[in-house]
Amino acid sequence: MYRIFTDAAVDLPDYFWDDTEVYVLPMDYEIDGETYTYVPHVQEDLKLDFYTKLREGALASTTQITPFQFEEVFRKHLESGEDILYLAFSKKLSSTYESSLMAKKVLEEEFPERKIVCLDSICCSGGLGQIVKDMEENRLAGMSLDDNVSYHEENWDSYAHY
Numbered sequence: 001m002y003r004i005f006t007d008a009a010v011d012l013p014d015y016f017w018d019d020t021e022v023y024v025l026p027m028d029y030e031i032d033g034e035t036y037t038y039v040p041h042v043q044e045d046l047k048l049d050f051y052t053k054l055r056e057g058a059l060a061s062t063t064q065i066t067p068f069q070f071e072e073v074f075r076k077h078l079e080s081g082e083d084i085l086y087l088a089f090s091k092k093l094s095s096t097y098e099s100s101l102m103a104k105k106v107l108e109e110e111f112p113e114r115k116i117v118c119l120d121s122i123c124c125s126g127g128l129g130q131i132v133k134d135m136e137e138n139r140l141a142g143m144s145l146d147d148n149v150s151y152h153e154e155n156w157d158s159y160a161h162y
């Protein structure tokens with residue numbers, strides 16, 4: 001049994017989240033000196049407020065998910081017997097993927113019987129969302145973790161988005 005994880009750089013329609021077990025790791029951002037934590041489809045008001053403030057000239061910055069944050073979230077699922085498939089925000093846009101690999105290294109020593117796979121999606125937003133959607137559908141249809149990873153490796157470059 002495995003669970004798919006992604007991060008707040010994902011963009012999917014609200015109805016997707018109604019019947020899914022995909023776990024979304026929140027991401028922090030700072031705007032006008034105040035820090036916010038954003039989880040898609042849970043805190044949509046923050047998303048709207050973020051873009052409104054940007055239009056009004058506010059300065060914003062984002063942060064990556066730290067290795068410790070990955071360890072905390074992944075550990076709970078590993079302890080319950082789940083393997084992990086993490087689909088990351090592009091490493092060309094964030095260091096979050098590298099943080100996931102650091103956490104993976106620590107957790108593989110702690111849970112040698114569990115499997116942790118971290119994949120760079122090489123995209124974000126809707127492109128990441130489509131990959132997450134397809135891989136979750138594969139998981140729900142009974143595709144194994146290894147087969148789903150192979151599916152991603154064989155098909156990721158067929159996704160087109162702007």
